[in-house]
Amino acid sequence: PHIRWKPLVRIKVRWLQQRSIMTTELIEKSKQPITATEITREDLFLSQSGLLSKEAMARIETTPLTIIGAGAVGSGLIISLAKIGVKKIKIIDYDTVSLHNYSNQIFGKKHFGRKKVDCIKELCDFLGLDGDFEFIDAKVDEEYEIADYLVKDQVIIMAVDSMEAR
Numbered sequence: 001p002h003i004r005w006k007p008l009v010r011i012k013v014r015w016l017q018q019r020s021i022m023t024t025e026l027i028e029k030s031k032q033p034i035t036a037t038e039i040t041r042e043d044l045f046l047s048q049s050g051l052l053s054k055e056a057m058a059r060i061e062t063t064p065l066t067i068i069g070a071g072a073v074g075s076g077l078i079i080s081l082a083k084i085g086v087k088k089i090k091i092i093d094y095d096t097v098s099l100h101n102y103s104n105q106i107f108g109k110k111h112f113g114r115k116k117v118d119c120i121k122e123l124c125d126f127l128g129l130d131g132d133f134e135f136i137d138a139k140v141d142e143e144y145e146i147a148d149y150l151v152k153d154q155v156i157i158m159a160v161d162s163m164e165a166r
Contacts, residue, residue, distance in 0.1 A: 060084070060085045061085055062087070062088065063086070063088065063154075064090070064155070065081065065086055065088060065089050065155045066090040066091075066092065066155070066156045067089065067090070067092070068092045068093070068140050068156065068157065069140075069159035069161060070091055070095075070116040071093070071095070071101065071105060071116070071159065071160070072105050072161065074093070074157070074160075075105045075106045075107065075116070076106055077157065077159060078120055078124075079120075082127075082131055083129065086131070087130070087131040087132055089133050090133075090134045091134070091135050092117075092136045092138055093116045093117050093120075093136075094138055094140075095116050096115055097111040097112055097113065097114055097116055098112065098113070099112065106123065107119055117135040117137050121133070121135045140160065
């Protein structure tokens with residue numbers, strides 16, 4: 001198939017120009033001393049302002065998201081999504097942090113033996129992530145009525161670590 005490069009190049013140039021303006025603004029802001037109380041929500045997401053429209057950011061903030069599994073994939077994903085502006089996150093996991101989780105999950109030694117959902121909540125609080133987070137200690141299996149926790153038009157991410165749970 002024939003690819004029309006000129007429109008793609010124009011889009012890339014426009015994106016780079018927006019990114020350049022945003023980067024300059026971000027660099028200038030970062031040079032000035034600032035306290036946590038002076039940081040606005042807009043400041044936190046300045047690095048993606050050249051990439052997403054205000055409408056897209058509003059959609060990210062308001063779309064409910066459920067992550068099933070707070071292990072290797074889910075634990076990092078929860079923090080990353082909250083940091084890019086997702087405000088409504090429901091985390092479902094029943095497991096506890098153990099030694100074999102240490103190398104591939106975001107948990108530290110102080111989390112050993114504790115519920116993953118409690119540790120994720122602690123990390124979100126520590127990082128100052130604001131949002132409507134719900135931490136559910138439950139195992140997803142045929143007896144678990146996941147429909148009770150879901151709402152219409154919700155994004156669901158299966159980040160479980162076993163085929164049985166999938």
